[in-house]
Amino acid sequence: MKLQFEENEYYLMKDGEELAASTTDESFIKELGAERLSVKNCDSIYCEAINYGYDLDEIEIEIETRNLLDENGCLIIKMK
Numbered sequence: 001m002k003l004q005f006e007e008n009e010y011y012l013m014k015d016g017e018e019l020a021a022s023t024t025d026e027s028f029i030k031e032l033g034a035e036r037l038s039v040k041n042c043d044s045i046y047c048e049a050i051n052y053g054y055d056l057d058e059i060e061i062e063i064e065t066r067n068l069l070d071e072n073g074c075l076i077i078k079m080k
Contacts, residue, residue, distance in 0.1 A: 003045060003059040010042040022075045038074035045079050
């Protein structure tokens with residue numbers, strides 16, 4: 001999966017799909033039923049990617065397999 005940042009929102013894209021599976025965009029969550037991403041977690045991953053010189057258009061991430069949701073009900077992700 002890839003984490004994308006567009007217009008101040010994060011989108012988790014599955015390979016080969018055009019619609020996000022998860023996002024920080026509340027309107028997208030309400031309209032299409034996407035899972036919620038944590039802005040704090042995404043910001044952390046995005047900053048780490050900048051520090052390590054990753055291509056910011058397609059940050060490879062994976063879903064945490066232990067606890068899928070944090071205390072706020074947001075999907076937990078980490079950089080590969």
